Amino acid sequence: MRILVFNAGSSSLKFGVFDGDLQILKGSFDRFGNDGCDQSLAVGNAAPERVRATHSDIGTAIAAVPGLLAEKAVAGLQAVGHRLAHGGTEFTGPALIDDAVLARIEALTPLAPLHNPAMIRALQLARDLWPDLPQVAVFDTSFHLSNPARATTYAVPSAWRAVGLRRFGFHGTSHRYVAQRAAEALGRPLVELRIISMHLGNGASACAVQYGASIDSSMGMTPLEGLVMGTRSGDIDPGAFGFLHRELGLDIPAIEAALYGESGLKALAGSADMRDVEAQAADGNTEAQLAITLYAYRARKYLGAYAAAMGGVDAIVFTGGIGENSASMRRRICDGLQFMGLMLDEDLNRSPDLSDRAAPRIHAQNSRVAVMVTETAEQLMIARDVEALLGRRTVTALAIPISVSGRHVHLSQQSVEALFGPGYRLTEGAPLRQPGNWVAEERVTLQGPKGCLHHVAILGPLRPRTQIEVSRTDSFALGIDAPVRNSGQLDNTPPVRLIGPHGHEDSTGLIIAARHVHTNPTDAAVMGLVDGDMVAIAVKSDDGRGLTFGGTLIRVAPGALTEMHLDTDEANAAGIDRRADGTLAANVHATPLP
Ligand code: ADP
Numbered sequence: 001m002r003i004l005v006f007n008a009g010s011s012s013l014k015f016g017v018f019d020g021d022l023q024i025l026k027g028s029f030d031r032f033g034n035d036g037c038d039q040s041l042a043v044g045n046a047a048p049e050r051v052r053a054t055h056s057d058i059g060t061a062i063a064a065v066p067g068l069l070a071e072k073a074v075a076g077l078q079a080v081g082h083r084l085a086h087g088g089t090e091f092t093g094p095a096l097i098d099d100a101v102l103a104r105i106e107a108l109t110p111l112a113p114l115h116n117p118a119m120i121r122a123l124q125l126a127r128d129l130w131p132d133l134p135q136v137a138v139f140d141t142s143f144h145l146s147n148p149a150r151a152t153t154y155a156v157p158s159a160w161r162a163v164g165l166r167r168f169g170f171h172g173t174s175h176r177y178v179a180q181r182a183a184e185a186l187g188r189p190l191v192e193l194r195i196i197s198m199h200l201g202n203g204a205s206a207c208a209v210q211y212g213a214s215i216d217s218s219m220g221m222t223p224l225e226g227l228v229m230g231t232r233s234g235d236i237d238p239g240a241f242g243f244l245h246r247e248l249g250l251d252i253p254a255i256e257a258a259l260y261g262e263s264g265l266k267a268l269a270g271s272a273d274m275r276d277v278e279a280q281a282a283d284g285n286t287e288a289q290l291a292i293t294l295y296a297y298r299a300r301k302y303l304g305a306y307a308a309a310m311g312g313v314d315a316i317v318f319t320g321g322i323g324e325n326s327a328s329m330r331r332r333i334c335d336g337l338q339f340m341g342l343m344l345d346e347d348l349n350r351s352p353d354l355s356d357r358a359a360p361r362i363h364a365q366n367s368r369v370a371v372m373v374t375e376t377a378e379q380l381m382i383a384r385d386v387e388a389l390l391g392r393r394t395v396t397a398l399a400i401p402i403s404v405s406g407r408h409v410h411l412s413q414q415s416v417e418a419l420f421g422p423g424y425r426l427t428e429g430a431p432l433r434q435p436g437n438w439v440a441e442e443r444v445t446l447q448g449p450k451g452c453l454h455h456v457a458i459l460g461p462l463r464p465r466t467q468i469e470v471s472r473t474d475s476f477a478l479g480i481d482a483p484v485r486n487s488g489q490l491d492n493t494p495p496v497r498l499i500g501p502h503g504h505e506d507s508t509g510l511i512i513a514a515r516h517v518h519t520n521p522t523d524a525a526v527m528g529l530v531d532g533d534m535v536a537i538a539v540k541s542d543d544g545r546g547l548t549f550g551g552t553l554i555r556v557a558p559g560a561l562t563e564m565h566l567d568t569d570e571a572n573a574a575g576i577d578r579r580a581d582g583t584l585a586a587n588v589h590a591t592p593l594p
Contacts, residue, residue: 001387002076004069004130005379006062007083008122010114013058015065017074018383025074029053029061037061043072058118062125080135081386082123083378085115085170085223087139092536092550094142094385097123097135105137111164114260115223136386143172146213146551148484151309154221167225169217171199173385174319174376175207176214178359181374182317185359191489194310196303199376200329201320202230202272206299208306211489216309218302224259227302228295230272233263235298265291274322274329296332303333307340311492315370316342317359324354324375330362334371341368398527399581400517401563402539403433404571407470408457409444409498415466415507419444419500426460433561434518436461446470447497447504450479467509468496471569475512485511486553515570516553517582519562524554527584531556536585537564539574547574548585 007014012030016023024044031038037055042048055061069075087095088108095101102123109116127135144152152167154160175197182197183190190212197207204227207217218226218234228234236259244250250258266272268291269280280288307313318330327350334344343364352360352373359374416424420442427441440458446468453474467490475482480494489511496510517537524530533554540546549570564582566574574580 001078001390003079003081003383003386004065004077004126005081005083005382005386006122006126007379007382008058008118010118013061013122014379016379016383017069017077018380020387021380021384023380025069025072027065027068029055029058032057032061041068041072043074058122059125062122063129066129077130077133079386079390080126080130080133081379081382082119082126082135082137083173083382084119084123084137084139085141086112086168087137087141088164088168089145091137091139092142092145093534094136094138094389096389097127097137101137111168112222134390136389138173138382138385140170140172141168143176144169144207144214144217147215147217151216165221167220169205169207169214170219170223171203171205171207171217172214173378173381174199175205175209175217177377177381178317178319178374179207179209179212181357181359181377182315182370182372185361185372185374186315186370191486192491193314194312195315195317196306196310196313198299198303198316198318198323198333199320200227200299200318200323200326201376203232204229204234204299204320204322206302206306208309210310211485216306228268228291228298229264230274231261231264231266233259233267265295268294274326278326278328292329292332296329299333300336303337304340313340313369315372318371318373319376324373327351330371330373337369342371343367344371398523398562399583400519400537402571402576402580402582403563403565404576405469405513405565405567406457407446407453407474407568408459409446409469410459410463410467412464412466413462415498415505416462418503418505419498421502424502426458426462428460432459433563435559435561442500445499446478447499448478448480451477452499453477465490465509466498466505466507467511468498468507469511469513469567471567472512473569475510478510480510482510482512484514486514486516513565513567514553515549515551515564515566516555517562517564518555518557518560520558520560521556523562524556529554529556529584537582538585539564539566539576539580539582541575541580542577543575545575549574549582 003018005016014028017025026042028040029037036053039053040048040050055064086108088111106120154165178197179195180190182195183193195209197209199205203223205217205219208215224232226234241255244255265277269277269288271277277288277291281292322329330349334342343366344362345364349362352362354375359372361370361372363371416426429439429441431438438460440460442458443455446453446456470482480496490509493508494510495506495508498505498507535552535554536548536550537552538548
């Protein structure tokens with residue numbers, strides 16, 4: 001599929017044409033002024049042609065794109081993709097644009113007043129220029145909607161949170177791409193890896209990608225929080241607002257403007273460009289030296305924080321202009337992390353070859369943590385998202401029966417023997433809907449530091465590893481912080497005590513099951529889905545309340561009956577008593593989160 005992708009900033013416009021993963025054209029306009037703008041255009045892998053063009057703003061620049069495409073004989077466009085900074089909480093994935101969707105995106109402008117307007121304008125202009133092509137928006141925030149509430153919530157008055165004050169995180173398309181690329185380069189499934197992605201460009205952010213899903217990132221409500229950036233401050237005590245107001249008489253817009261545009265490297269070293277700052281530091285400029293050490297220190301703190309958040313780290317990936325090009329900054333950030341088993345290889349770090357989307361390793365042979373570098377490819381990722389969305393639009397509203405799972409355990413033979421005695425065999429009781437699965441006659445007790453849950457069901461058949469599935473409410477009753485995981489993803493899960501008539505066992509494997517839909521290849525094809533898709537399912541309940549559940553994993557297996565599994569908390573929230581059906585909601589997307 002041939003896709004044109006736009007990435008509009010407040011002062012620049014980048015675009016690319018993709019055919020599958022192949023980029024056939026790459027262009028940009030920036031440095032707009034009265035005399036025009038800098039235009040760069042490259043076909044395939046050829047060197048870019050740079051000229052000073054006459055366009056004075058992004059509107060006239062976009063209008064020139066059809067002519068440039070014709071000049072380079074690039075024809076046959078089938079869709080247009082757009083980067084959007086902010087999709088709020090509602091855009092969990094790419095969205096096909098129509099008037100209603102555009103209005104919903106425009107309504108989110110207060111969340112990103114500096115970023116969304118230029119992107120929306122590019123979208124509107126592109127609709128006028130290519131009225132017959134589908135236009136798709138891909139949001140920087142969507143990837144982070146899998147962050148748990150503890151990562152997205154600010155500890156502030158509820159009235160503030162009620163109007164939407166929360167952490168979102170940005171650069172999601174980049175973090176998603178580099179995490180996938182790193183997993184590919186390591187030859188390991190993304191769903192088995194804990195990755196920290198460090199996007200260090202003019203804007204900079206770190207992201208903890210645990211088993212394929214973003215669980216935290218350093219940018220917050222706005223792209224101001226977190227790392228030191230070119231002109232943005234990153235983390236700062238919010239008490240500074242009052243202090244600056246009292247001491248300097250500054251009002252909020254003035255402080256905000258300075259935190260966005262006059263801070264970061266620019267404030268510390270007089271230039272927002274890391275190349276300048278590094279050159280000045282090498283010449284002995286002590287301000288530039290402080291800027292560099294502070295930049296690296298802040299980044300290293302986030303690496304440590306995210307390693308702690310994920311209970312370890314398997315790989316760190318550097319990307320963005322600084323992450324890709326500054327060997328000394330990568331070195332400074334990683335120095336001091338030897339305690340985590342991270343060792344850089346000096347030679348590999350000095351000049352990694354990033355051509356052809358390579359993701360070379362720069363860690364030493366004996367490093368326990370992989371460290372890699374790769375060029376980010378947000379436009380490529382947008383093109384892939386557009387293709388995935390448009391390729392899957394034959395969705396049929398199949399009724400999906402809802403099955404509510406109470407707390408239960410799956411036991412290994414070793415656990416059965418610890419709880420019920422050597423050689424014990426569970427008594428097969430009532431069959432479950434999924435063929436071959438049953439409830440055992442026996443029950444167990446779960447004990448945590450806060451309390452016990454009695455008469456917990458055991459589901460058969462036996463599994464290689466014991467897995468204990470509870471609801472969020474149950475995890476509070478036990479007093480243990482259970483992570484949301486897919487079945488079988490049990491690394492770094494907390495232990496809980498299982499008590500049976502014969503004895504007890506302290507077993508890891510306590511999880512809150514991620515909501516999912518079991519289905520078979522036939523039904524999946526009818527719904528236009530494949531294994532690993534993440535979808536939203538709208539559930540109607542007898543009491544009329546119902547709920548749409550985002551972040552629902554599709555699991556396709558031959559012979560499986562189509563049904564959605566919810567836990568008791570989810571069912572209660574949706575008002576589901578006994579029977580209910582779900583249907584695929586409109587914002588289906590195919591992002592392969594685990
Ligand atoms: P954006 O976020 O606008 O896409 P980039 O990812 O292009 O920005 O990153 C721009 C930053 O990368 C600038 O600070 C620039 O100085 C820095 N950079 C580019 N090349 C080098 C280099 N060789 N050494 C150090 N920094 C570099």
